[in-house]
């Protein structure tokens with residue numbers, strides 16, 4: 437099979453799998469557990485089964501994330517129209533409180549489905565205590581790396597993006613260079629309805645970089661290329677100026693194929709906190725100062741109580 441035929445066959449398989457799920461609604465879906473909820477981000481993380489669905493393996497778990505999305509300046513006009521039904525809750529002097537029922541189109545709930553979800557996906561979305569871990573480079577080599585080699589999330593979804601068998605129509609910009617090239621596209625966390633919560637990811641084409649820990653001065657051209665071209669592409673496509681953008685990497689990430697997160701500064705995106713997010717501009721500057729900075733630096737990160745990596749640090753007497 438030629439590589440084009442392989443791509444088409446792979447894409448067809450993916451489409452069939454998606455179709456097989458028949459996800460036009462949640463008819464028959466049973467929620468088995470509420471994994472987490474967050475009132476401030478107005479989201480809930482659920483585990484459940486498509487129990488009425490005869491075409492798929494009934495025993496497999498699904499993780500469903502429901503999230504109310506921000507308002508957009510472009511649509512408030514249509515929101516405040518005859519299509520919005522109002523039901524009075526209370527009126528006092530000049531103050532009124534109503535339940536508003538907007539038009540279906542303006543009332544979408546961002547819905548993410550992971551199916552079949554692995555044990556690790558369920559853990560990732562389950563509410564847990566978090567702990568701080570300080571990882572020296574020796575700890576990385578002796579504890580983290582062996583753990584990652586034995587157990588980590590599949591990055592098949594990343595390869596599907598890079599070889600265009602998934603999300604190809606969503607690509608915002610691509611630099612095809614094998615060494616310093618990347619694909620820029622909307623992150624799964626962004627529904628693209630409004631720029632106020634803009635969230636993109638730049639995924640590098642090369643497949644040998646797992647995370648921040650692998651970066652050194654050989655990678656400065658890649659990092660600078662991502663920085664410059666993403667800023668330009670976002671300004672052209674979404675009219676968000678560079679000063680309004682946050683470009684950063686996660687350590688530890690969930691997926692160990694090097695990628696950069698790009699979010700709107702106004703958006704308090706999950707994963708922008710200290711001991712998780714590292715500004716790309718700082719990463720570049722650190723490596724410019726010391727070529728092997730990330731092979732020297734102790735990095736402190738957070739890890740959930742039941743995460744396998746935390747258990748390995750505990751076993752090694754490092755916690």
Ligand code: M7G
Pocket residue numbers: 593603621622623624625637686688689690691692697707
């Ligand atoms: P990370 O730092 O490895 O993980 O970032 P975390 O932020 O989840 O801890 C991976 C990024 O890729 C996250 O922001 C995800 O929302 C995003 N992402 C994950 N998946 C499986 C997909 C996908 O299939 N498509 C797209 N476009 N983004 C994804």
